[in-house]
Amino acid sequence: MIPAAFAYHCPTSLQEALQLLAAHPDDARVLAGGHSLLPAMKLRLAQPATVIDISRLTDLAYIREEGDELVIGALATHRQIEASDLVRRWAAGLQECAATIGDPQVRNRGTIGGGLAHADPAADYPGILLALDAQFILQGSGGQRLVRAANFFRGPFTTALAAGELLTEVRIPRPAPMSGSAYVKLARRASDFALVGAGAYVALAGGTFAAVRIGITGAAAAPFRAGQMETALQGASASAEAVAAAAARAAAGVEMMGDATVSADYRGHVTGVYARRALDAALRRAQGG
């Protein structure tokens, strides 16, 4: 469990980190909490020539309100998010999601920015952040851009991040009145990663669904929005029966992953089950339950 040799940099400012990243466009990996990168390096599955350790950029570890958005710095740990009252008030589903990641040791070290940039197809956050319609700030040495979660995840371990860019912040829009969010998952027993994870956000108007967003992670090569299920429910009367009827379409049009231990068939089936459960829970919250 000894990694291959690498050059180690430990910048103390964001600017310095971006300069280092620009100087090593091809061979550098960014180290935050280290819970994905370090195990891969110890197994020599990852052998980066350069590691840029951003853990000292502690001013990126914030969670705060900014106008109509909840903003979370990339270095906020899962534990911080799990324990934050602010997060619970804005998006109970995000807090729920953070609490299901790994175990306490992992949650105390792992960061939201690290997890998102790594883009493991079975990671938890994408499920709920798709549902919350979050945006990410991608910062390069030449400036920053804002990318919606729906446009960020491209495939397994592949994102919209360009060489030299660092994901620095997650921005979540203020929830509507009479809204709720939730995250539920079927975990793989060994890793606690999502075999299927479903995040849901609903906003109600009268007795109907004014907004429905469902993010699914773990089931396909990249996390996705359950578009057909959302469409079926948009404007429908807000009831568990309506949700159950629409849930059959949660995975419609998306190619499910199949591997040695979990088949695509089963993933397709439980995508519907967990999409329904997430939406039911979000609906109960929206209804003040």
Add this chain to the structure above:
Amino acid sequence: MPASIGQRIKRKEDPRLITGNGVYVDDIQLPGMTHAVIVRSPHAHARIVHIDAERALAAPGVVAVVTGEEMKKAMVAPIPCFWAPPFVQNPPHWPLAVDTARYVGDGVAVVVADAAAAARDAADLIQVEYEPLPAAADLESAARPDAPKVHAELANNITYEFKFATDNIDQAFAGADVVVKTRNVQQRLVPNAMEPRAALAEFRKYSGEVTLWSTTQNPHLLKTFVAACLNIPEQNLRVIAPDVGGGFGSKISMYPEDYIVTYLAMKLGRPVKWTATRQESFLATTHGRRGVAEVEMAARRDGTILGCRINWLADMGAYNMAITTFTPLLGFGVSPGPYRWQEHAIDVTAVFTNTMSTDAYRGAGRPEATYYLERTIDALARELNMDPAAVRRKNFVRKDEFPYTNPTGFVMDSGDYETALSRALEAAGYQELRQDQARRRQQGGKLLGIGISSYIEACGVGPSKALAAVAFGGNLFDAATVRVEHTGKVTVYTGASAHGQGHETTFAQIVADQLGVAVADVAVLHGDTGRGPVGLGTYGSRSLAVAGAAMYQALQQIKDKARRIAAHRLECHPDDVEIDEGRIAVKGSPDRSIAFAEIAAAANFGSHMNYPEDLDPGLEATVYWQPENFTWPFGTHICVVEVDPEDGKVQIQRYVAVDDAGTIINPLIADGQVHGGIAQGIAQALFEELVYDPSGQPLGTSLMDYAVPTAPELPAFENHYTHTPTPVNPLGAKGIGEAGTIGAAPAVVNAVVDALSHLGVREIDMPLTPERVWKAIQQATKGGVPA
């Protein structure tokens, strides 16, 4: 002083171990120490064409690179297998592959460097040219005559065939009202001791002494075999097992690395350490289970079972390690279970595959046999429309029938199976559970299942006489030395070798109980061939039943001598004194007494003036002892599960275990053993499996892929005991280390199948992952289950 035997005393070793103050092999640092890394085959089966070590040898800090040919030359004989009678094919197993690699992880070369990191880096620089060969990775395919051969020099992959049948087995089946058949799969498990294997050797050139520290369960055997194979005069080799962090059977074998570091330390004149990574624990430490058995059971309509046939295909892996071949035979003797049918047949076909070797894993053969049987008993109950508890009860050997010779010829020492079952049913509230189950089936939603498993074990490995019946030409005795020091404190040595079992506490309790001294005044030493008598280690639930029994007998010798010294001083007959609370007193006259410490002083350095004339000095005794028979623990476990038919998830609601291990020395430690055992049995039932793909690549060799359960997945265990002391040893202790594992897997699987039986589900192969459970429901109902 209350008797120490039977007390729930906290483990003496725990403050050391849980504060990080244990000393494990990898903690040991020696001057000039070098580090070894093994280069392992990435192919399941390949010819080694060429090994180029030039770049590695030129790398900074590298001391040596050694390959298979050189290691083979260093060995007088291949790595031993303990059970290889003439009908067992036993191809040579060398520490590093010579010409051919036979599993992914087979060692091909070893790099030694000044630092562990340098050795690891240099290992990547060794260029091995392989010519991949077709692999026989799958058990059932490998058994076929046209399969690629794991060992080219053999005629086929059949390691051995063992056939046993009673004379009238066919008549039993011909005359039966009902015959049920089951097919049962034992998946491959990875023992995953918390401490990976490690070995460190030091050679003192001028004295010729060699010391090998190893994560072994049996240092004395390791010493003998390493000395013999490497031609080291045995008196010069000392093997030390310091603190060892778990084994579960996977540290019984003499491993290639034990030989490699010892050879290299002697060759290089510097200490050499090797420590496995977790991945090497998956790839190159023995695995458990992996077999398939077809079972047929013949019965009368009233539930009386007339006979049983078991056809067992067992995966050996690529080489015969220490217990690889014998493991199914450990299942043979218990294969009729706690039941009394007379006609019995079992065929074992053991098969080489291009995978890591299997070997003993907690229970070793007995969990497999018990699973095959207990699944089939449930199938029979279903066929007869009888309660599974009633079928078991009807067929148990009765408590007045012991000693009972079962149809395999093994003699079961003692038992009361019906009481254990009754206690378990009562503790579980069985009738209420059945009512709850019926109610839930009507309501819809999550389903309730109740699973029963009754088991027996053959422990206290092992008596030469009983072993001879299965062609095991050996004697697995154990030994103890008790030394009462001058001050009355006691040092004892056991030949058993703890690696988590708590010997330091349990053995101290036996000493305290017998000598009337405090547990804190007893030091229990083990795991070092350089001090204490020879013993055969810890496995097969043998430590208490064999080594503890030897200790008990040595203590009787000490007591006899102490009584004689005391009687001399108190001017009475030795029969008239008794030992209690640190003193020896005249019976009935507690005021006429002498402190035990005073006796110790008299025996050690005392003057002749106050000492019996015909008595030798010293207060020390050594006993070597071999039991006449195995001990036969038993019990009944009941598991209650909730199954979510929507996603197939299984949640264990309750787990009731009634175990009988005879005399319990420390109930707290016994609880811990049963808890851990049940956890491992549940793990097999629900979570764990290492899969090799058809090309022989293991899939998922990390704890991110391989699901060892953690506390949240396990229920609060409800433990109960009955106590039927064994007549086989003077302690009456039978052994408790493996019971939980043996009982648990069938109880859990029976529970899940029970939950789904009304839907038509009859069989689900372990591990019962949510997907497998869901698919079984889909298949049984043709997809018609309410979502």
